[in-house]
Structures are given as structure tokens and as C-alpha cells.
Amino acid sequence: MLQESLAELLSKKLVMITGKGGIGKTLVSTALALEARKLGKKVCLVESTAHDQIAPLFGSPAIGHQLTELSPGVHVINLNAQDNFRDFVIKHLGFAKLFEKVFTKPIVRSFIQMLPGIPQLTLLGRLFHFVELDKDNKFDIVIFDGFASGHFLSLMKTPDAVLHSGMTGPVIDETKRVRDFLADSSKVGIALVTVPEELIISEALDFSARFAKDSPAKLTTVIANRRWPAIAPSAAALDSELEASRSYWEEQQGSQQKNLLRLQEGLKAIDPKLPLLVLEERGSFAEPLDVPSMQAWVEGAERL
Numbered sequence: 001m002l003q004e005s006l007a008e009l010l011s012k013k014l015v016m017i018t019g020k021g022g023i024g025k026t027l028v029s030t031a032l033a034l035e036a037r038k039l040g041k042k043v044c045l046v047e048s049t050a051h052d053q054i055a056p057l058f059g060s061p062a063i064g065h066q067l068t069e070l071s072p073g074v075h076v077i078n079l080n081a082q083d084n085f086r087d088f089v090i091k092h093l094g095f096a097k098l099f100e101k102v103f104t105k106p107i108v109r110s111f112i113q114m115l116p117g118i119p120q121l122t123l124l125g126r127l128f129h130f131v132e133l134d135k136d137n138k139f140d141i142v143i144f145d146g147f148a149s150g151h152f153l154s155l156m157k158t159p160d161a162v163l164h165s166g167m168t169g170p171v172i173d174e175t176k177r178v179r180d181f182l183a184d185s186s187k188v189g190i191a192l193v194t195v196p197e198e199l200i201i202s203e204a205l206d207f208s209a210r211f212a213k214d215s216p217a218k219l220t221t222v223i224a225n226r227r228w229p230a231i232a233p234s235a236a237a238l239d240s241e242l243e244a245s246r247s248y249w250e251e252q253q254g255s256q257q258k259n260l261l262r263l264q265e266g267l268k269a270i271d272p273k274l275p276l277l278v279l280e281e282r283g284s285f286a287e288p289l290d291v292p293s294m295q296a297w298v299e300g301a302e303r304l
Contacts, residue, residue, distance in 0.1 A: 003301045005275035009221050010036050012189035013131045014181075016144045016217070018152035018207075019193030020200055024225045026053050027285065028193050029145035031298040034291050037073045041140035044130050048079040048123055054145060059288030067137070071291065075137065084122040088174075091129060117165070120158040121175060128178050131187070149192070149207040156182070156215040182217040189220035194263070196224050196256035196278075205266040212270055219274060222267060223301070224260060226281040228253050264304050277301040 009015060010032065017029045026047070033045040044067070047054050052062040055078070058070035065083040070076045130142045146152045159179035163172065182188055190211070194204040204222070211219055230253065231246055260278065267274050279301050285294070 003277060003299070003303055005221055005277055005303055006032075006035070006298065006301055008275075009189045009191060010039060010041070010141065012141065012220070013187040014127060014142045014144065015189045015191060015220075016127075016146045016152075017191050017193060018146045018149050020195075020203060021148045023193055023195045023200065024279075025193045026057070026145050027294075028191075028223060028225060028279070028298070029143055030054060030057055030289065031294040032191075033074050033143045034071070034289075034294050035298050036141050036143065037071070038295055041073070042138065043074045044137065044139040044142040045074055045076045045145070046079060046127065046130070046142060047077075047145040048147075052078045054078070057285075057287055057289050075139070079123060079126055081119040081122070084126050085118065087129070088122040088125045091133070117158045117162045120155045121162055121171075121178070123155065124158065124178050124182070125174060128181050132181065149203070153207065153211055153214065156211070156217060159216060179216050182215075185218050185220070188217050190215075190217050191221045191223055192219060193223045193225055195226045196259040196263070198255075198259055201259045201263045201266075204263065205270075208267060208270050208274075219271065222263070222274060222276045224263065224276065224278045227256055227260070227278050229280050260304060276304045278304060 015032065017025055017032070019025045029047075030045065033043045036043050045054060052064065054076050055061065055063045055068075055070060058074075058076070060068070060070050060076075062078070063070075063076060064078050065080050067075050067077045127142060127144055130137070130139055147155060159175050159182065162175045163179065192204060192208060192211075194200055208219055208222070228249065231249060260276075264276050267276055279297065282297055
């Protein structure tokens with residue numbers, strides 16, 4: 001049965017995933033997308049990276065900025081800044097002719113890319129579009145495999161920075177709409193992925209405190225990935241070399257448990273109601289991903 005806190009997270013219209021790079025954030029995002037599909041939802045799974053990371057998990061070549069159904073009911077896209085800006089101007093601001101006449105010129109494109117906050121704002125605008133305005137696809141949930149935590153916090157601070165920039169006109173109107181949407185906790189959920197290692201836990205707590213202070217959206221869930229599973233106490237007697245390996249394993253488990261408790265206490269100081277979920281270490285996952293295995297993995301999350 002799906003953990004209640006994960007069910008709450010997947011009830012949102014937009015779920016944004018962040019965390020330190022290399023800790024399984026993309027796998028968690030993909031597993032959540034597959035679980036949302038199991039719940040009967042039509043899913044849009046989004047990334048914004050130089051090279052496609054999600055498409056290969058489904059056994060697909062790179063798809064880029066092209067919405068593609070890679071698994072039944074799961075559509076994937078890798079947004080890029082230039083096409084985001086085009087979509088923002090045409091679909092959000094309604095300036096299709098102006099875009100063709102002005103914004104396609106190389107010098108204008110270069111100037112716009114230098115404007116502070118524009119790439120971040122247009123990315124948020126595209127996520128907003130997929131959730132609220134896309135009448136063609138009508139997704140039930142959009143899951144964004146977001147940036148590493150520091151970059152992600154900068155992304156979430158962008159609307160306020162633009163609103164206080166002194167600009168006027170339709171860009172400000174659209175920024176207000178996007179910010180109000182992000183601040184709606186009934187629609188938007190943020191999940192922070194971490195692992196039970198001392199330094200990374202410290203970074204997660206620091207990020208959580210800064211995010212609570214500076215972001216219009218609220219942190220919804222913290223997911224600790226890669227907890228080592230317990231060794232069955234009934235295991236047969238081992239030779240000395242294997243016994244040493246078991247001792248090391250149990251020592252690492254003890255260290256992980258201390259780190260998880262520190263994370264739990266630290267999160268309580270930030271938000272006493274913030275759930276902490278734990279996913280077991282599963283080693284590597286074969287590609288293309290086995291859907292039932294991924295669903296079982298995320299459904300096995302334990303709340304501390």
C-alpha cells in the first residue's frame with residue numbers, strides 16, 4: 001500500500017524534485033511518475049538538462065524539447081531555455097508575430113538570454129502551462145526532475161526577484177500568476193531527496209531552512225534514499241571474512257540511523273509536520289526500467 005505521505009505528494013498537480021546531484025533524484029522522480037500512473041493519472045515527467053537523462057531509463061534515445069509518450073500514460077520532455085522562451089512569448093504572452101519578427105534575430109536572442117531571471121522564469125512558466133493551461137494534453141500531474149538544491153533554490157526565488165526588478169507590462173503580470181500558483185500548496189508540492197550521510201544531511205538541513213525562508217512554494221516531503229537493508233538475524237554462521245563484512249555492514253547501518261535521526265530532529269525544528277520518508281538502497285537498476293519493480297520500490301517507503 002502506498003505510504004500516506006507519498007499519496008499526499010502525488011495528489012498535487014505539480015511535484016518538483018530537488019536534492020544534491022548523484023543521489024538518485026532522477027530515479028525517484030521517475031519512480032514517482034510510474035506510481036502516479038498506477039494511480040490512474042496522466043503524467044508529464046519533465047527535466048531540463050543538457051543531455052537527456054530520463055529517456056534512456058525508458059529505453060528511448062534522446063527526445064529533447066519534444067513531448068513524447070515513453071510509457072503508457074507517461075509523457076516525457078527535456079525543456080531547453082531557447083525553446084522555453086519561444087513558448088513563453090507565444091503561448092503565455094500571445095505574441096506569435098512579434099516573436100517571429102523580433103525575437104528570432106540572433107542579437108535579440110543573445111540580449112534576452114543575458115537578462116537576469118528570464119531563463120528561470122520561462123522554465124517556471126512552462127511548468128505552469130503544463131498544469132493549468134495545456135488544453136491539448138490535460139495532464140493530471142506534472143513531475144519536474146529539478147536542479148540540484150542550490151540551483152533549485154535560485155529558480156524558486158526568481159519570481160520575487162523579477163517582481164522587484166522594476167519591470168512593468170505583461171511579463172510582470174505573468175510572473176504574478178506563476179508566483180501565486182507556486183504558493184498554492186494544494187497544487188504544488190516540493191520533495192527534497194537526500195541520503196543518510198553526515199555531510200549530505202547537513203546540506204539538506206541547511207537547504208530546508210533557506211527554502212522555508214526564501215521560496216514561495218513550501219517543502220512538502222523529504223525523502224532519504226539509499227538506506228542499507230537490515231541483515232536477517234537468523235542468517236547462518238559465517239566464516240571470519242564474511243563475519244567482518246557483516247560487522248562493517250551493521251556499523252554503516254548504525255551510522256545511517258544516527259544521521260536519519262539527526263535529519264528528523266532538524267526537520268522538526270523547521271516544520272514539525274514535514275514528513276521524512278526512507279527508501280531502501282536497491283543498487284543499480286537495469287535499463288529500460290522494470291515498471292513493477294520501480295513501483296514496489298517507492299511503495300516500500302517507510303515514514304520515520
